[in-house]
Every structure is written in C-alpha cells, then in structure tokens.
Amino acid sequence: MKLQDLLLTPIYLAIFYGIAYGVRGKVTNVFTRRYFIPALSVKFLGAIALGLVYQFYYGGGDTFNYTKHVDIIYDAFGESPVAAIKLIFSHGEFDPVTAPYTVHMYWYKSSTEFFVVQIAAVLSLLCFNTYSVMALMFAGISFSGMWAMYLTFIRAYPLLYKRFAIAVFFLPSVFFWGSGVMKDSLCLGALGWVFYGFYHATVLKRNIFFSIVVGLIGAYVLITVKVYILLSFMPPALIWVFIENNRRIKSAALRMVLKPFFLVLGVGAGFLGATNLTAQDDRFAVDKIGERTKINQEYLYTLTKDQGSAYNIGAVDGSLGSLVTVAPQAVIVSLFRPFLFEARNPVMLLSAIEATMFIYLTVMMFYRTGIIKSFKQIASTPMVTFCFLFAIVFAIGVGTNSGNFGTLVRYKIPLMPFYLAALYIMQFQANNAKKLSRFASTEKRASMVARAA
Template sequence: MMKEIYYRKMLTIDDLALTPVYFILILMIAYFIRNLIVGNDEQIKKYFIPGLIFKLFGSIAVGMIYFFYYNGGDTTEYYNNALVMYGALSDDPVIFFKLLVYSYEDMDPSVFDYKGWLYFRRDPSSFFFGQITGFFSVFGFCVYTPTALLIAAFSYIGIWCLFMTFYRIYPDLHKEFAIAVLFIPSVIFWGSGILKDCFTLSSAGLCVYSFYNIFIARKRKIANLIILAMATFFCLKLKPYIIIALFPGLFFWAILIYRSRIESPFIKFLAGPVAIVLAGLAGYLAVNKLGNEFSKYSISGVLQTAEIYQDWHTILAEAGSASGYSLGTIDGSARSIITKIPAAINVTLFRPYIFEVRNPVMLLSAVESMFLLIFTIRILWKTGVRITLRAIFNNPTAFFCFFYALFFAFCVGFTAYNFGALVRYKIPCIPFYLAGLYILNKQTIIELSRNKKTNSPGNFSPETQLNS
C-alpha cells in the first residue's frame, strides 16, 4: 500500500480534472470575502482578485517547471512526504496525526512503517514544511496541483496584508505598491506553490502587518499579537534568518515614527542615536538567542557557514559552473565579511546580469534585476546620493524597507552558492526594496519640486500621510 502511494506520479490525470474545479472554487470564495477584507475601497479592491489569480497560476507554473524542466526537486519531495501522510490517514488517523505534529526524532515506533519513506530527516525546517504540505493535501485529496493551489491561496493572506500596510501609509502609491508586492514575476513564481518560500514570504508580510497595527496604528492589539506570534513561529521554524533581518528593521521603523511625532527638537535629536543603539542591540540579541536554538545562525556559526559557502563559490566559478558566482576570498573574519557587503548586496539585487544568463529560468531574474538597477540609478542620478540618503534617513517607512532589504540581501547574497538558489532565496526582500524605491521616488519628486519653487535646499520631512 505504501509503495503504491509513495511512487504515485506528481502530475496525473487527476490534476487535469481537479485543477479547474479548485481554481474556480478558490476564486468564488475570494470574490465572496473580498468586501469583508477590503471593504468599499474601490481604489484597491481591483487588485485583490488579479493578485490572487497571478499567485494561483504561479503555483501551477512551479509544479510544471519542477516536473518537466528540473525532473524533481524540493517541491516534489515535499509532495512525497504529503503522500506518505495522506496514505497514513486512510490507514489510521492517529498515525497521520503523529506524522503531522511530531518531529522526525520524536516519532514513536508506531509510525515506523511510514517514517522510513519520508524525506528531509536531517533538515527540521524542510521536514516541517513537508508536514504543512501534508495538512493541505487532505483538502486537495493529495493531488499535487489542488494542494499547491490551496497553499498559494492561503499564503496570499500575508501578501495582501503587506500590500495593505504600505497602502495605509501612502494611499497615493496604490498602483506602485501593487506592482511591488503583488505582481513581481519572480516573486509570484518562486513565492507560490509547494515551496518554503511561499510560506516564509507570507509570514514576513503578516509580521509587518501585525507589528504596524500593534506599535504604530495601535489597534486590535490582542488579535494582532496572536498574528505576530504565529507568523514569527512559522518564520522561525522554516527560515529563522528572516526574523534576524526583519525585526531590527521593524524596531527602527517604530522608533523613527515615534521620533517624527516628537515636538521637542532636543529630544528628537537624541531619539536618532537611541534608535540606532536599541535596534542594533535587538539584532545582536536576536542572532545570539537564535544561535542557542539554531547553531548555524549564531555569530560564530554565520562566520563558519559563510566561509564554507564562499569556498563553493570559488570552486564553481573556477570550474565554469553555469550558475555559480564568487565574491572573492573569505577567511572567516569579520573584516573580510564586511568588505564583501557591497558585492553581496549587488549580487542579490542586481544580478545575474543579462550576459550572465545561462538558462531560461535565469532570464526572468536577470530582466527583473536589470529593472531594479536602472530604477535605482535613475533615482540616484536625478536627486544625487546626498539628497537620496537624507530622504531615506528622514522617512521611517523608506528607512525600514531599505534597512531590511539590504540586510537580507547581504545575508542571502553572501551564503547562496549560485544564481539558481539565489533567485529563490532573495524573494522576501524584493517587494520591500521596490516599495522603498517607489516611496523614495515619490518623496524626492515632491521635495525637488518644492525646492525649485523656493530656490532653497530644503529639508526632507518624514511621511505626513501616516494614518493612525
């Protein structure tokens, strides 16, 4: 029985039969609840269904790429774990429950006949996502595409919440934020379907949404505390480094917004250095706290991991690997890591360049990277580096977006060994970086126009459209 279940093909005639049914059913439910979620705001209501449709198609595309192009990969192994759990459900629901909630090491002998068929035995985070896939597979009859559609639809909640958070702060940028959060092709593709990145991006969006509501908008604190706790839990279980990068930026965001509301110039002046110290301390404590639970995320673990991966960078580059890249020699010291920060950020946000493309999958990433590079250069060229930096530091939301995006870009650019892995790892920072660019572009246009009228250098003021 187990062998028959386990060796079931990933895409079958069942997918062709059930996919349209689930696709239409999800859209019908979404259309019904749209007014409950969005309300009567016609300005953004028009994005809700199209954003979901793109995400659903993205989940289907991921499965087809892995099945027909890669001939297997992470998503197929998550699905295989779901098959085992679904098979256990038909045999004994108690065994299914144990497979669903226990870690591989904690499973008792009663599940022995099943646990041997499971992947990711030594990778707790991937094993956990296999359990998540197993849960959703129950509602998709363990058929791959319906299961992927359900995961994509569920994860869309966090994506939409992130869009709504930015929109509440800058309502005039609704179109730009829709592009940045809902319609970036690589984020739609790699952030959908049966992949960890789908859940982690959604969890990051929920963290931002709930943090904003608790500490900045100050509403529905209990409900948002629960959302924040759950989203943080999923991030910690799947990709803890997202929390390491995200939470210092969130604390910066809140402190800088409180600073913008202070009327006393002296206290406002002191608040800046205090914010830097507190956010830096929070980041340091987060890394070391996580290091107690996940050794590779401790300070020493990061240095060791970085050195190992950078050795692979060099080997792949020298061997002429199709997608490998190198940042140069790394000796494991803090100084050598600091010197690689610009290159690591560059490789995450702006590479692969068009001339580095080696396969069709890389082409999509290269086109997006070129767009981000041109957009960034355009802003710097139009306003100048000094004015741009001043605008960032005086705008709490822009500062948060860039702080998190650049910190995260450094982390993944420094530890991913090739462009194929990087295109997936970097998606949690791309919406924030592009949203930051749109905010910065709007603010610099306004300020430059104001300066032309007054013929004075002027000062950038923090955002004035914040809704409390």
C-alpha cells in the same frame, strides 16, 4: 502531475475564486479592489507554473520531494490513522508506530523541510492528495500574507496603491518562486503577516491584539522554516520603532539629543532579540555565522560552477571580518545581478530582467534627486529606512551564502518587494518636493508682479 490534477484543479479553482470574490469586499476599498483578483491569479499561475517547470524542465526537485513525503502520510491515513496523526504532529522523534513510515522519509529529521511536509499533508486531506490543488492552496496562504503586506504599505502611502501592487504582487520571480509547494511560499506569506502585525501594533498602535496574534503566527513560521528572514527583519524593524518614537517628540532640540540614543537602543534590542532567537540553534550562532557561510558558499559554488550560474564575490575564510569585506559585493549581486549577459537559461533571464529594472530605478532615483539628498531622504523617512536596511541586511545574508544565481533568485525574493517599495516611496516624495518647489516659485513670481503693479 496526473490525470487527477487535470480533473480536480478546475473544480477547486472555481471554489477558490468563489471564496476570493466573497472575501474581496471586506479587505479592499475602491482603489485596491481592482488588484485583488489579478494578484491572486498570478499567484495561482505561479503555483502551477512552478510545478510544470520542475516536472518538465528540471525533471524533479524540492517541490516533488515534499509531495513524496506527503504521499506517505496520506497513505498512512488509510492504513493507520493513529500513525498519520502522529506524523503530522511529530518533531522528528522515534516512535514505533510511525517507524515503518519515517524510514522512507529523507527529511523526517529535518525540522524545516518536514514542517512544510506537515502543512502540505493537512492540505492533502482537503483535496484528495492532488499536487496542483495543494500548490494552489500554498499560493493562497502566501497571498494572504502578501495582501497584508500590501495593505500595510498603502496604509502609510495611500496614493501609491498602483506602484505598491507592482512591488508586492507582480514581480515575476516573487509570484513564481513564492507560490508553489515550497518553503518560500510559506515564508513570504509569513513575512507579510509579520510586517503587518509589527506596523499596526507598534507604529500605528491600532488593532493591537489581532496584529500581535497574526505577527506571532508569522514569526513562528519563519522561526520554524527560515529563521534568518526574521533575524534580518528584527534589527531594522526595532530601529524603525525607535525612530518613529523619536519623531513624536515635540521639542526639536530634545529629538536631536535623543536620536543617537534611540538608534543605539534599536540596534542593541535587535541584536539581543536575534541572539536569543538562535540561542538553541548552532546553525545561526553569531560566532559561527562566518564559518557556516564559508561552507554554504563553497558547496553551492562548486555544485554549479560548470553550469555557468555560479558567481564569486570574494574570499570568505570563515571569519566575521571576511563577511564584512565581501558585504558590498553581496549587496550588488543580490540586488543587481545577474546582468543580462550573464543569463544562461530562461530562469536566469527572468531574474536578469528584474535586476536590470532595479538598476535603472536605483540609478535614476539617485541621479534625479542627488546622492546626498537621497541619503538624507532615506534617513528622514522611517519606513524607507526600514525597507532599505532590511533589504541590505538580507542581501548580505543571501548574497554571501548562495554561491550561484539559481539558488539566489529563490533566496532573495523576500527583499524584492521592500526594496522596490522603498524606491517608489522615494520617487513619490521627490516628485512632490519638485511640485511644491515649482508652486512656491510661481507664488513668489505672482507676488512680485502684484507688488510691481
């Protein structure tokens, strides 16, 4: 960060807050209004904090590697605007005009990283290539999708607006890792818009055109940057749709008969959609998932085993069968680790505190409700079914690929709002069931007293 950051950041912050206060009335109601500015503020805080941590704690990292590429494109606008425009719309191809610049870009041929560079390069033109202001803009983009995610949850369960705010906005790992000049910020915002678009277009069937457009834009970002997020989202989402349609059948007998058919159809549609998405990408081919997981896990584990942040969930030999074997451990490590005693640095400690909260809420939920009743509750509530399936599928993916807690804490943030939201919905339903039970018991006793009198 430079003197330019110190001078321009307060000015742009004032502008961004002015825009936020102007927009707030259109996207909030009397209950959600109070969370809009605080939620945006923690995103801004996370964006600035991420840059400071990478600069003064890590001494560099991805966020500054992105900005180095942006610097080259920004300078190109002063030297050759044609070359700069070509770089912004480039797909990694060779061009004599851009070659003097791309030779200095390590990520030019990497479509995922360079997509982030292209977004940041466009934003740099609006802020005189100031890193901290670009980070605030990334936080704003991410926040737009997170707010859409929040609105989707409270559309289904309006009374849980306080708890959903915690789940979506105020988990430290989520607003820290998902706010700066990083792939994670774009993906988190895109996932929120995909969730919003999917729910409104296929479940509620309202504002269909707008929902499809924003959902497709979000899906495009995920496909470009981290397609595995969309691959984890699709099968549970399609199962959700088929369960919802099954519930709307009036005949109970017909519902029971068709339910297995809808589930199989949902799984099949999700699998076909996932395979079609990756048909041209060998990195995510179904028959190579095990092999690539083995390579990623071994590389990341070896890279950090001497630092105390590596973890081992079992042997992955490159086959799909070995992935199935280690899947339970992958879910545990993604949702509930690192444990407090495994924390080796402040970042790991933060993640360990969140994991401990997840352990506590999960155990208390299943303890108070009962294991069998809890699973019945999950199966009978379509949104909860979706949230848990997405969290589990995603947890298996990142848990088997990460190999160390430093990487895992960043990879797993997309699942965290959904998992915590599902726990809050179950808790709400369980409390309501107990209240209804007590009310029914009171009514029964009053009736018996009345008859006795």
